[in-house]
Amino acid sequence: MSAVLDVVLSSAFLAAVLRVSTPYLLAAFGGLVAERAGVSNIALEGQMLSAACTGALVAGYSGSVARGALCGVGVATLLGLLLAALRLELGADVIIAGIGLNLLASGGTAYAVFTLLDDKGGTSGLKSGSLPAVPLPGIESIPVLGDALSGQNLVTWLALLTAPVIAWLFYRARFGFHLRAVGEMPDAAASVGIPVRRVQYTGLALSGALAGLAGVFLSMGYVSFFVRDMTAGRGFIALAAVFLGGLRPWGVFLAALGFGTAEALAVQLGTLDVPPQLVSTIPYAMTLVALAVYAWRRTRQTGGEVAAAA
Amino acid sequence: MTGTLIETEDRREYKATRRRDLAVDLSMALATILAALAIGFVVMLVTGNDPVEAYGAMLTGPLERSFRVGRWLEDATTLTLLGLSVAIPFRARQISLGAESQLYAGALAAAAVAIFLPLPPVVAVVVPLVASAVAGAGMGLIPGSMKARLGANEIVATLMLNAIVVRVYDYLVNGPLKEPGSSAVHSKSIQQDSALTPLRDWFGIPLGRANVGLLLMVLTAVALWLLITRTPLGYRIRMTGSNPEFAEYGGIRVPRVIEWSFVIGGAVAGLAGAHLVQGVYGRLEPGLAGSLAFEGIVVALLARNNPLVVVVAGLFYSYLRAGGDIMEQQTDVGTEIVVVIQAVIVLLVTAQALPDLLKRRLARKQVAAR
Numbered sequence: 001m002s003a004v005l006d007v008v009l010s011s012a013f014l015a016a017v018l019r020v021s022t023p024y025l026l027a028a029f030g031g032l033v034a035e036r037a038g039v040s041n042i043a044l045e046g047q048m049l050s051a052a053c054t055g056a057l058v059a060g061y062s063g064s065v066a067r068g069a070l071c072g073v074g075v076a077t078l079l080g081l082l083l084a085a086l087r088l089e090l091g092a093d094v095i096i097a098g099i100g101l102n103l104l105a106s107g108g109t110a111y112a113v114f115t116l117l118d119d120k121g122g123t124s125g126l127k128s129g130s131l132p133a134v135p136l137p138g139i140e141s142i143p144v145l146g147d148a149l150s151g152q153n154l155v156t157w158l159a160l161l162t163a164p165v166i167a168w169l170f171y172r173a174r175f176g177f178h179l180r181a182v183g184e185m186p187d188a189a190a191s192v193g194i195p196v197r198r199v200q201y202t203g204l205a206l207s208g209a210l211a212g213l214a215g216v217f218l219s220m221g222y223v224s225f226f227v228r229d230m231t232a233g234r235g236f237i238a239l240a241a242v243f244l245g246g247l248r249p250w251g252v253f254l255a256a257l258g259f260g261t262a263e264a265l266a267v268q269l270g271t272l273d274v275p276p277q278l279v280s281t282i283p284y285a286m287t288l289v290a291l292a293v294y295a296w297r298r299t300r301q302t303g304g305e306v307a308a309a310a
Numbered sequence: 311m312t313g314t315l316i317e318t319e320d321r322r323e324y325k326a327t328r329r330r331d332l333a334v335d336l337s338m339a340l341a342t343i344l345a346a347l348a349i350g351f352v353v354m355l356v357t358g359n360d361p362v363e364a365y366g367a368m369l370t371g372p373l374e375r376s377f378r379v380g381r382w383l384e385d386a387t388t389l390t391l392l393g394l395s396v397a398i399p400f401r402a403r404q405i406s407l408g409a410e411s412q413l414y415a416g417a418l419a420a421a422a423v424a425i426f427l428p429l430p431p432v433v434a435v436v437v438p439l440v441a442s443a444v445a446g447a448g449m450g451l452i453p454g455s456m457k458a459r460l461g462a463n464e465i466v467a468t469l470m471l472n473a474i475v476v477r478v479y480d481y482l483v484n485g486p487l488k489e490p491g492s493s494a495v496h497s498k499s500i501q502q503d504s505a506l507t508p509l510r511d512w513f514g515i516p517l518g519r520a521n522v523g524l525l526l527m528v529l530t531a532v533a534l535w536l537l538i539t540r541t542p543l544g545y546r547i548r549m550t551g552s553n554p555e556f557a558e559y560g561g562i563r564v565p566r567v568i569e570w571s572f573v574i575g576g577a578v579a580g581l582a583g584a585h586l587v588q589g590v591y592g593r594l595e596p597g598l599a600g601s602l603a604f605e606g607i608v609v610a611l612l613a614r615n616n617p618l619v620v621v622v623a624g625l626f627y628s629y630l631r632a633g634g635d636i637m638e639q640q641t642d643v644g645t646e647i648v649v650v651i652q653a654v655i656v657l658l659v660t661a662q663a664l665p666d667l668l669k670r671r672l673a674r675k676q677v678a679a680r
Contacts, residue, residue, distance in 0.1 A: 042465070090661035095405050095465065099607060100656030106601070107649025114644035115357045236469045243466050277481035284473040287466070295462035 013268060018149075018156055019222065020267075021260025023048065023214040023231075025159040027238035028256040029166050030210030032249065034080075035242055036170070037203030038183035042098025043083050044211045045235025046105030047076040051215030053109035053123075056226035057116065060128035069131060069220060073212035079105070080208020084201045102235075110228050122227035123219075130224040131155055131216070155217040162210070167249040179203050211235065240287045246294070259283045339612060343626075346654040350647055364643040371636030372629055380509065380518030382625075382632040384590055387520075387527045388582050388599075389631075390624030392606025394527075394534055395446075395579035397615040399454075401538060402571035403551040408453055408468030409579040410603035411475035412446040416580025418479060419445035420587045421487070421497060421594045424504035434503035439526075439584050446580020447573045449475065454572025458565035464572075472603075483594050497594035506589035521589035527621070530578060534617040537574070547571050579603075608652055611659050627652070 027044050034041035041047075051072035059068025079101055086092040110120075119125055133151045170176040181189040182199045190196045214234070219226040237259050244258075245251030266280035347365070354361040372382045392409050399406035420442035423429075429437055453467035487497045506521040538544040546567045549557040558564050586598050609627050613619035634648035 040465075086657065086661055092657070092660040096607075096611060096660040097657060099604065100653050100660060103604070103608070103649055103656060104653035107646045107651075107653055111353075111357075111644050111646035111650055114646060115359070120644075233473065237473070240466050240470055243463060275481050275485060277477040277484070281474045281477045284470045284477075288470045288474070291462045291466055291470070292456050292460055295456065295460035299461055 013264065015149075015152070016264040016267070017257070017261050018152055018160075020264045021257050022153070022156045022159045022217050023222070023234050024238050024241060024256040024260050025253065026155075026162060026214035026217070027211045027235055028241040028245070028252050029162050029249070030207040030214070031239045031242040032166065032245070032247065032252050033179070033203050033210065034207035035247060036183045037179050037200050037207075038186060039084060039087055039200060039204055040094050040098070040239075041080070041083065041204065041207050041211075042095050042239065043079060043101035043105075043235075044207075044238055045231050045233065046098075046102035047079045047208050047211035048215035048218065048231045048235050049102075049105045049109055049229065050079060051076040051212035052219035052230055053112065053215075053226045055216040056123045056126065056128045056219040056224075057112065059220060060123060060126035065129045065131055065220060068128060069216045072216040072220075073209050076212025076215060077205050077208045080204040080206075080211070081201060083208075084204035088197055088200060106229060109226070113226065113228065120228070122225055122230070124225040124227070126225065128220065128224060128226075130220045153217065153221040155213060155221050158213065159217075163249055163253040170249060175199070175202070211238075214238075237283075240284070243294075244287045244290050255287075258286075335614065339623075342612075342655055342658045345658060346651045349654050350651040353650060354643060354647060359643045360641065364637050364641045364647075367640040368630070368633035368637040368648075371640070372632040374636075376515045377518040378632065378636070380516065380520035382628055383509070383520040383524050384518060385631060386625045386628035387523045388585055388590070389602055389606060389609060389628050390527050390621055391530065391578055391582035391585060392602055393609030393613065393620045393624050394531055394617055395575045395577075395582065396607050397610040397613065397617060397620055398534065398538075398547070398575040398578070399450075399571045400610055400615045401551050402547045402568055403554070404454075404457065404568055404571055405465050406450070406453065406468050406572060406575055407465055407604075407607070408450060408471055408572075408576070409582075409606050410599065411468070411471040412449040412576040412579035413583040413586075413599050413603055414475045414479040415449040416442035416446040416583030417587050417594060417598055418482065418583075419580070420584035421500065424500035424588060425498050425593075428501065429503065431503045434501060435506065435588070438500075438504055438588060439581065442580040442584035442587075443577040444580070446583065447577040449580070450572040450574075450576020451569065454569040454576075457572070458568040479594075479598075480596060483596050487594060489593075495596050496591075499593045500588060504588055505592060506585070508589075519590050521585075523585040523589040526581070526585070530581065531617045531621045534574075534578070538617060543567070543570060579606075582606075605652065608656050611656060 027048055030047070031041050031044050053072075054075045055068040055072030057068070058071040059065050062068065083094070083097055083101060086097040087094045113123055114120060117123060117125055131154050134154050134157055135151060168176075170180060178189070178194045178199045179202075181192075181194055182196050182203075186196050189199075215231065218230055218234075238256065241255035241259055242252055245253070245255035262283040263280060266276040269276055269279050351361045351365070354364055372378050392413065395409050395412065396406055420438040423438040423441045424434070427437070428434075449471065453462075453464050453471060456462040456467050457464040483497060484495055488495060489498045506523050506526075509517045509520045509522065509524065536544075538547065546557065546562045547570070549560065549562055550564050550567045550571075554564050557567070582602075583598070587594060591598070605627065609623045610620060612627070613623040630648050630651065634645035637643055637647075638645040
């Protein structure tokens with residue numbers, strides 16, 4: 001047990017938590033924005049994957065990391081807009097359309113990498129570099145925390161910043177009010193002159209961009225190359241964090257951080273005599289229980305009405 | 311007597327409508343597939359490959375040798391079972407994405423019985439199959455009751471269960487169930503008597519790992535079709551899917567129907583796991599199912615959740631998968647183009663307003679021509 005505590009309390013572990021949590025945080029906020037706009041974004045996974053692949057490929061061929069990152073985020077944004085268009089213009093089921101986009105991303109990225117590089121696994125043969133780490137002046141002098149925070153990637157800082165920004169957007173900005181109104185009751189929102197479609201398109205674009213940033217981090221920060229299907233279900237976990245966090249910015253922040261912590265813990269405990277696979281199930285089991293409790297409380301509040309029809 | 315006359319006329323009209331609907335459904339499916347293949351054609355052309363050669367290899371390859379046919383049929387069996395497993399909850403308008411967890415639970419249960427429990431012949435095949443169906447059904451019951459009784463979001467619940475079960479499976483295959491003394495990660499082989507008979511024993515030609523699971527799959531599909539179209543439970547499932555409030559008003563206990571749809575779907579996905587263990591691999595392997603569980607959803611969608619059509623869609627889809635692999639060996643085109651084609655099919659199928667949009671445009675053109 002003390003060995004576990006030693007691991008958990010080290011600054012290296014805190015640094016790992018921040019690094020591992022970064023994609024979860026960004027993708028979860030992407031999911032939150034979409035969910036609040038009334039369009040579930042199941043395609044987070046595919047958006048991350050496309051961004052990761054595009055980022056690594058563009059950076060590798062152009063030699064510019066910044067251009068790669070921008071293109072990656074751009075592609076994910078376009079996928080967000082495509083999801084919105086499928087839903088709003090073509091009446092698609094948003095869940096199934098999301099599954100389709102995930103498939104498209106999985107097949108498309110693997111096909112692109114194989115066609116360009118003749119490599120089944122990923123872009124490890126292509127030198128694409130990674131986004132810079134940002135040292136904050138003075139922060140290294142803080143004990144424990146300083147070591148954890150110094151040298152974190154630019155995107156990690158952005159991910160941590162996203163929480164207050166989204167909270168501000170939701171509760172202080174006009175766009176956030178519109179977004180929440182549209183998600184809550186589109187007809188009512190339309191009746192007071194809110195441009196429902198434009199708000200939903202913007203929301204889905206923002207959602208895609210955030211997921212894209214998460215993807216770019218995976219291939220240009222976490223590691224410096226693209227690996228086939230490297231998102232490995234992170235988009236779905238992020239989606240769970242959205243619900244676990246009760247659709248609120250700070251709740252989602254904590255949930256995503258929790259998933260990141262559990263994963264970092266699972267990696268660290270792999271060196272000890274605890275099966276890492278079992279440790280890593282904890283957050284999912286917690287989500288499942290939380291989901292049940294949350295739903296149970298809601299049914300109680302609505303006077304035992306059967307919510308199955310919903 | 312006039313009553314019966316009207317009745318016969320009504321019936322004739324009803325049958326004509328049914329026929330017309332079926333024709334429309336079939337031609338829509340065909341048009342969707344052709345459109346997706348056309349998009350694949352363009353993608354290959356743009357990426358500098360030769361699409362004619364590639365499609366040639368993809369579409370004729372799987373039939374060229376008997377063991378390739380076997381590969382196709384073996385893959386189709388698993389995929390169709392998975393498609394059937396989601397088609398049932400989809401019929402009740404429940405988005406169950408839990409086929410993965412149900413498959414792994416079924417595979418574990420089948421393997422546990424088939425490896426460790428000595429049983430007489432025949433029984434040794436049946437008991438693991440039953441065990442897998444029960445395990446899969448249990449894994450379906452969890453999100454099913456959470457949705458039915460608490461109103462918990464079934465998408466998140468099934469995704470979480472997937473994540474949990476996949477990790478537990480991974481742990482078991484790497485740990486307690488790993489064959490001792492083996493350097494590769496897999497379980498012990500199942501007992502001889504528990505194996506599903508390979509088809510080559512019947513036909514005397516090499517058919518790879520294709521086995522009697524194929525028959526089992528067809529029987530399951532027919533049984534599910536009968537269930538959906540000919541039984542009270544099937545009626546309740548369809549009613550719940552088309553209008554839950556009306557179903558409730560009509561005296562159907564919607565929560566129970568939802569639970570049943572998950573349980574039945576889970577049992578079928580469990581069977582898919584048993585097929586992989588008893589028919590294909592003969593043991594537990596890491597990452598047994600690959601991405602099959604999600605592709606089962608595509609099959610169900612393409613078949614519009616009609617169990618009999620799911621078989622056709624499953625066979626078609628596996629054919630593309632098998633063809634894709636052969637295409638990659640014979641040409642330089644990556645097999646992943648198949649996934650892209652599949653994705654396009656999904657997106658076209660779900661874009662429901664697309665046919666209406668096309669029709670309206672055509673009508674407008676006709677008006678303009680006059």
